[in-house]
Amino acid sequence: MRYFLIIGIILFTLPRMSAQQLQSYILEAETNNPEIQAFELRYNIAEEKINEVNTLPDTEFGAGYFVSEPETRTGAQRARFSVKQMLPWFGTITARENYASSMAEAEYVEMVIAKRKLALSVSQAYYRLYGIKAKQKVLENNIQLLETYERLALTSLEVGNASAVDVLRLQIRQNELQQQKEILREDFIAQKVEFNNLLNKEKAAPITVVDSMVLPIQELSVSSQDLTLHPELLKYEKLYESITQSEALNQKESLPNLGFGLDYIPVEKRPDMNFGDNGKDILMPMVSVSIPIFNNKYNSRTRQNELRQQEINMQKEERLNKLETLLSQAVQSRNSARISYDIQLKNLEQAEDAEDILIRNYETGTINFNDVLDIQELQLKFQISQIESIKMYYVQSAIINYLIN
Template identity: 45%
Template sequence: MNTINILNKRNSHFYFFTSLFDVKKGAILSFFIFFFNITSAQTLQEYIREAKENNPELKAAQNVLDVSLEKVHEVGGLPNTTIGTGYFVSEPETRTGAQKARFNVQQNIPWFGTIKARKETASTESEVNKNELEIAKRKITLLVEQTYYRLYELKARQKILVEQNKLLDTYIEIALKEVENNRASTVDVLKFNITKNNLQNEEEILKGKILTAETAMNQLLHRDGFDPLVVPDNLFIPEEEPTMILDDITYHPELITYDHLGDLLDKKESVNAKESLPSIGIGLDYVIVEERPNISFSDNGKDIVMPKISLSVPLFSKKHKSRSKQYELQKEEVYQKREASQNNLENMMEEAINNRITARINYDTQQKNIMQAKQAEEIILSAYQTTQLNFEDVLDVQQMLLDFENKKIEAIAMYFMQTAVLNYLR
């Protein structure tokens, strides 16, 4: 009877939540689940925020956006003003005197609407970079969430193995006592030890996988060294599927980026058309004239002021035609890439929805399996009060429980990973 008490004490953690639910009608359990999910969600959001603040890829994407925004001011300016001067080595004589030096200034002005078209092009390019930054943020968020839930899965499995090891220690003690009483064989003890060795082996393998996942998370957070990470030790799939409204996939940032790229090519084509038109030049020449000696007349030594206007005509427009052809080809490329991206996103959404449904089904199935395996365990232990304990059945039940618990944890991790994918697609 003492042995049964030890077993019941060792197994008390298996039945805690079930009995609590029966006594309090689920109120306390619901509180724990709610509180835990809120706490873990807060921790996850902190990691996401930290990754967005520190990730070098996001910083680079932000710099690209800032540069493109600044470029709007650059393209809105006029070409350089040309200022020149010259000195007459051999002074040409005119009626009003000898020309000594010449000064000139000229400003070229693009054809009407060219500067506006350039600014619109630069502005559209900044919209492309803005969407690419948003995509990068979403991808970082997805990576952090999936790594977070992967780490949960590994640590939860590790916790189950620790509990199973403790339980095996109890069964080994029982088996040894039964051997002393000639009610069990040494083979039973060896079988328990072999099972324990296998569990310890799995524990060591899990430690390496946990270290790899923690390294990946620290890299996403761009931390130095291995800072401690807080992850949940248990998660629950909600009983009712939470409402998740997915917008039309057409408005996903990846697709909007392609829309902006198409618009950008239209704007570039407009600039190209404007640049194929003449540009206007406005200038002024100023010539210093020396007075003629010993002669008196009204314009003697009068400097020359000569306003100028010019046209720069692109007589050979082959480069503009070539650019126009390139833009047409690039538009077709953007269209095809957009179609491929939309198909990919739709497939991702369909797969994530189906995987999440599958995870919920697996979770519910494993919950039932665990409950029934525990009932089988109770039957085996209760029979031990009057008859010899069947160690073979004990091992079978414990192996089933371990498999069911692992599959349950895997289903939970899958559910939340697929939820992260759906959040990325929203």
């Protein structure tokens, strides 16, 4: 009972420990990754656009000096000063704010997508690191096992139950495994650089990877309906909404603009006359209207917006088809990984039984070292395949999590 309790605790805690460790790396990547920082800046810029559009057109100031002074009844006009302010039609500024806000929302969804893709990349890189580390451990165990067999072969050689060829074959097999181990060490270094680059850390920064992983007892059901709220699809909805707001703005801009102004003209007194308005300055309020009589450009924008919305609907449908295909492939690959894992588990049990038989035969002096090498090679093959199945299972699970969570 105690043995099964310990095994149960290990099977329960290992996935949780791995998930917590991976989640901390993902959070670190989101904080440090320059691509995510660039997306955050783009979103901040889009938000700042809302303040940019919440303004009136520039106020116009003018000043002029009469080189040839016009003479009026009240005196000569010396100069003219004017100020003018154009005002968009009622609701135009609000329409601009709504459009800028919709573009900011689209940028926010882009940032969410980038974070999810980064989490996927970090997860897959982490599982590849696990796969390499687990294979190194398996190779080390097999090298130690072959060293044990080599000592048995040397002992058998002394009593004439083995040949020098058996010893040499065991040594050659150790050399081959050592070579594979060294290659994996180089693979781990390269994968470590990729992983640290995702986290924007020093290439040689240490990485903690779990020693072992197991498959969960069962998976949650996956349906293509879960894709409906995926950010990559939500992005098209936000773009569609932004075009709707763009058209609302276009309709507002096609309406007249109002202008209010004031002209001031200083008048010089006439020295030869004396009356009440002599030298009285001129103050002239002004109202103007800007009417878009030739509004073909606004009609063209409306047509363009309609076409863009149709384009976005097509793009969304096409992307949904690709996501459904990707989800189906990921689920199939994950199921295949579980099947492979279960088969390799059975194969390992049978290979270990065969190994036990060979060891018992050694006690009777009838061990065949050719069979030992064959069984050891099979065990290594099954162990490597099992690690590949675990890695593939979690790599595909990361893709599924990206798509439906």
